[in-house]
C-alpha cells in the first residue's frame with residue numbers, strides 16, 4: 661500500500677495535491693447552486709461540499725472558497741437572502757461541470773452551460789429545470805474557518821421539489837431512481853448503485869435489511 665505523509669503533501673505540486681485531497685475522502689454530493697442578483701442576473705455554480713446540518717429545523721451547509729476574489733454565488737445570496745440547490749443527474753454532468761468556468765457577473769452560467777432557469781412559487785432564486793430534485797433555501801448564517809479562510813454557509817430548507825416515484829412512505833428519497841450522481845474529486849462524476857437499506861441499529865442485534873424498493 662502506498663503511504664503519503666503530511667511531509668509529502670507539503671512538497672507536492674498544487675494541482676496534484678488538490679486532486680488527491682479532494683478525492684481521498686470519498687464520494688461527495690454534487691449540486692448546482694442557483695442565485696440571482698438584485699438586478700436580475702442569474703448565476704449557477706457547481707458545489708460538491710453540500711452537507712446535512714440538521715433536519716429539525718431543516719438545514720444544510722456548504723463550504724465556500726475564500727472571498728479573495730469576487731464570488732457571484734456569495735454576493736447574490738447575501739443580497740437576496742436565497743439560493744437553490746439542484747441535484748446533478750447523469751444526463752447533465754458535462755453541463756453541470758461547465759458552470760465552474762469563470763464568467764463575469766453579467767453573464768449567466770445557465771445559458772453558457774445550456775441549462776434552463778426556472779422560478780417556482782414566488783421564490784426569488786432560480787432552480788435548474790433539468791434537475792429532478794431541488795431545494796429552495798434561505799441564507800441564515802456563515803462561519804469563517806480560521807484555518808484556511810473558507811466559509812461554512814448555513815441555509816434553511818424552505819422548499820423541496822422531487823418526483824413522486826423517488827419518495828418512499830417513510831420519507832426516504834431513493835436517489836438512484838433520479839440518476840443522481842456523486843462527485844469523485846473535482847472533475848470525476850459517478851453514478852452510485854444502491855446496495856441495501858438497513859433498520860436503525862440496535863445493540864447486540866444483527867443488522868436488518870429493509871426492503872429498499874429498488
Ligand SMILES: Cc1cc2nc3c(=O)[nH]c(=O)nc-3n(C[C@H](O)[C@H](O)[C@H](O)COP(=O)(O)O)c2cc1C
Nearest residue numbers: 705706707708709723724725731732733760761846
Ligand atoms: C466538481 C466541482 C465542485 C466544486 N465545489 C465547490 C465547493 O464546494 N465550494 C466552492 O466554493 N467552490 C466549488 N467549486 C468551484 C466553483 O464551482 C467555481 O468557483 C464557480 O466558478 C463559482 O461560481 P461563482 O463565482 O459564480 O460563485 C467546485 C467546482 C467543481 C468543478
